[in-house]
Amino acid sequence: MQWTVVIPLKPLERAKSRLAPAAGDGLRPALALAFAQDTVAATVACPSVRDVVVVTDDVRAGRELAALGAHVVPDAPGDGLNAALAHAARQVRSRHPEAPVAALNADLPALRPGELARVLDAAVPFPRAFLPDAAGIGTTLLTAGPGTELRPRFGGPSRARHRDSGAVELGGGQAGTTGPADADATAGAADGIGYAGSVRQDVDTGDDLRAALALGVGPHTAAAAAGLLIPD
Numbered sequence: 001m002q003w004t005v006v007i008p009l010k011p012l013e014r015a016k017s018r019l020a021p022a023a024g025d026g027l028r029p030a031l032a033l034a035f036a037q038d039t040v041a042a043t044v045a046c047p048s049v050r051d052v053v054v055v056t057d058d059v060r061a062g063r064e065l066a067a068l069g070a071h072v073v074p075d076a077p078g079d080g081l082n083a084a085l086a087h088a089a090r091q092v093r094s095r096h097p098e099a100p101v102a103a104l105n106a107d108l109p110a111l112r113p114g115e116l117a118r119v120l121d122a123a124v125p126f127p128r129a130f131l132p133d134a135a136g137i138g139t140t141l142l143t144a145g146p147g148t149e150l151r152p153r154f155g156g157p158s159r160a161r162h163r164d165s166g167a168v169e170l171g172g173g174q175a176g177t178t179g180p181a182d183a184d185a186t187a188g189a190a191d192g193i194g195y196a197g198s199v200r201q202d203v204d205t206g207d208d209l210r211a212a213l214a215l216g217v218g219p220h221t222a223a224a225a226a227g228l229l230i231p232d
């Protein structure tokens, strides 16, 4: 199955506010753009992806991400992340009513196309499915198969919200757990995706950035973070 992946991005001046202590407000917008560029480039390169749609009102980011192959949709609702995602998903379905749609965060600088393909392939049997983030609290990916509404519930403790909404957790998560996505190395074997660390490693804080750099980030983030000393 070939997915249309919707990637939301805040205006860069406001993005990644939790990175300010590590990066300062000077570097923060450049890092937010670099994360989005590496996320989009890896998604465009993913064999299970047909189209990438970025929903953003940031003119510069829209231009840079379109140059990588993304279609750019304005954040017309202007009412936060979930409204932006629902709007973009509706736009996709108005042109391709049977398109399988996935929402993916823009802050996955270590994303690898092959790992994303394994996660998307594992989602195919389910009307809705999601992948928890590396911390085990949030969500990095939510899918809706043909004929199913996306119904995004991102923000804060969205792992529990997506599970409560009936979406199937990928990566072997146990119903009722809220802790780190820990048992996944073994439990992930159930759906064949393994731990899929590059799809889970979102970057909100300096510690997250350190973890992503250890996994191996894409070229935009490597350049933007060069010389950055991340405080403990």
Ligand SMILES: Nc1nc2c(ncn2[C@@H]2O[C@H](COP(=O)(O)OP(=O)(O)OP(=O)(O)O)[C@@H](O)[C@H]2O)c(=O)[nH]1
Pocket (backbone or CB within 6 Å): 008, 009, 010, 014, 015, 016, 017, 018, 019, 055, 056, 057, 075, 078, 079, 080, 081, 084, 105, 106, 107, 155, 204
């Ligand atoms: N288009 C759009 N994207 C959003 C909006 N809010 C958040 N996002 C994006 O959704 C993803 C997760 O967002 P957040 O964690 O809320 O924001 P962030 O900029 O990543 O980080 P913080 O500022 O530290 O909260 C990121 O890709 C954001 O750029 C919104 O209102 N509109």
Ligand SMILES: C=C(OP(=O)(O)O)C(=O)O
Pocket (backbone or CB within 6 Å): 105, 107, 133, 137, 138, 139, 140, 153, 154, 155, 156, 157, 158, 159, 202, 204
């Ligand atoms: C919006 C989310 O991500 P973040 O960790 O960036 O807040 C989320 O996990 O639902």
